[in-house]
Amino acid sequence: MALHVLAPSAAPCCFADSSSARPRLGDGTYSSSSARVLYGFKRFKASAASTSVRRFRGQTKAFSSNGGSLETDDSLVVCFGEMLIDFVPTTSGLSLGEAPEFKKAPGGAPANVAVGIARLGGQAAFIGKVGEDEFGYMLADILKQNNVNNQGMRFDPGARTALAFVTLRKDGEREFMFYRNPSADMLLKEEELDLDIIRKAKIFHYGSISLITEPCKSAHIAAAKAAKDAGVLLSYDPNLRLPLWSSAESARKGILSIWDFADIIKTSVEEISFLTEGEDPYDDAVVRKLFHPNLKLLLVTEGPDGCRYYSKACIYF
Numbered sequence: 001m002a003l004h005v006l007a008p009s010a011a012p013c014c015f016a017d018s019s020s021a022r023p024r025l026g027d028g029t030y031s032s033s034s035a036r037v038l039y040g041f042k043r044f045k046a047s048a049a050s051t052s053v054r055r056f057r058g059q060t061k062a063f064s065s066n067g068g069s070l071e072t073d074d075s076l077v078v079c080f081g082e083m084l085i086d087f088v089p090t091t092s093g094l095s096l097g098e099a100p101e102f103k104k105a106p107g108g109a110p111a112n113v114a115v116g117i118a119r120l121g122g123q124a125a126f127i128g129k130v131g132e133d134e135f136g137y138m139l140a141d142i143l144k145q146n147n148v149n150n151q152g153m154r155f156d157p158g159a160r161t162a163l164a165f166v167t168l169r170k171d172g173e174r175e176f177m178f179y180r181n182p183s184a185d186m187l188l189k190e191e192e193l194d195l196d197i198i199r200k201a202k203i204f205h206y207g208s209i210s211l212i213t214e215p216c217k218s219a220h221i222a223a224a225k226a227a228k229d230a231g232v233l234l235s236y237d238p239n240l241r242l243p244l245w246s247s248a249e250s251a252r253k254g255i256l257s258i259w260d261f262a263d264i265i266k267t268s269v270e271e272i273s274f275l276t277e278g279e280d281p282y283d284d285a286v287v288r289k290l291f292h293p294n295l296k297l298l299l300v301t302e303g304p305d306g307c308r309y310y311s312k313a314c315i316y317f
Contacts, residue, residue: 077117077235078152078201080127080223081110081210082185083143084162085135093170096177106142107164108185109207109239118147125197127152127223129188129216131161136184152194156184176243182213189215190222198227203264205235208255212244224261233296236262240271248274260292266299284310 086107089099110128117124126148130136132155139161143150162183167175180186188210198204204227210220224234238255245251252275259265272281272290279286281300291298291310298310 074202076123076125076201077114077203077205078125078127078198078227078232079110079114079117080198080204080206080220081108082162082207083108083111083126083128083130083139083153084164084183084185085139087163087165089167092168094167095169096165096167096175099167102165106139108162109209109237110205111139111143111148113205113237114143114148115146123149125149125152125201127194127197129154129156129184129192131155131159131184132157133161135161135163149197152197154188154192156187159184159187161185176241178241178244180244185210186213186216188219190219193219193223193226195223195226198223198232199230201227201230201232203233203235205237207237207239208251208258209239209241209244211254211258221258224258228261233263234261235264235266237266238271238275240268240274242274252277259290260294262295264297264299265290265295266301268301269303272300 084107086105087102088105089096090101090103091099108128111126114124114126124147126143130139130153136155140150140153140155143153160179160183162185163179165177169175204224206220206224210216227234236258240251240255242248242251245254255271256275267275267290269281272287273279275290276286281287287298287300287310291312296311299307300309301307
């Protein structure tokens with residue numbers, strides 16, 4: 001499998017501009033001069049980077065999309081999971097309690113990936129569930145405006161679209177507050193999946209938040225199995241959000257429960273430390289413990305210091 005890196009002219013991971021508390025994708029530039037062989041792996045470090053809405057009534061509905069065709073491009077990436085509204089302070093460096101006002105912005109890691117791919121000129125689709133409310137309609141429309149196929153979206157008339165408040169404090173730590181009790185994304189059912197879209201994909205991308213509760217957990221596992229059976233590459237970004245789990249141990253077990261299923265995993269140094277219960281995430285021997293036999297690529301992000309990635313034979317840095 002060849003890994004192609006595209007260099008966008010602007011950071012593509014977020015739907016709209018917002019405060020610095022929202023993470024951005026890197027600028028796609030890499031320093032090949034720093035590559036070397038280590039422990040039988042190569043390691044690579046990247047430079048850091050900084051319409052009208054249709055209404056639905058009654059039972060859960062699918063969104064009718066007239067987005068791009070899924071028939072002609074074999075590079076389709078289908079992203080599965082949560083899509084929500086982020087509220088970010090208009091003033092940076094404050095805690096949520098100190099912030100005088102907030103600005104809303106579309107969010108959700110899997111949806112961010114779908115939009116980023118589409119903005120880079122790729123073909124993307126999103127599968128997930130939102131509330132049959134104004135925020136849900138807005139999110140579906142934003143996907144459509146960004147050329148992301150949204151026919152796999154479902155609307156729940158009995159639950160609201162998830163909300164998250166997030167800020168970057170003065171100490172550099174992010175602070176989150178979630179409103180999900182339950183939110184619509186947690187209620188996606190296996191029978192609501194659009195398996196045809198999943199089976200057309202080149203890559204099926206997902207996180208771990210959809211594993212926290214039923215029925216979404218079963219839907220997640222069924223979708224991944226359908227993709228795997230169809231020969232689709234599975235891409236996993238755990239995206240640890242500890243406050244959403246009942247305990248640290250349940251988060252660790254949940255994230256690792258599907259670890260060996262993925263072909264590609266993107267994780268962070270913080271997540272490596274968490275999953276290995278405090279071991280050094282910069283130690284290649286520690287990272288190699290998480291490299292399962294069927295894994296093709298393991299990427300480790302290091303915040304402002306860029307990232308490194310591991311293959312079966314090499315580590316790049």
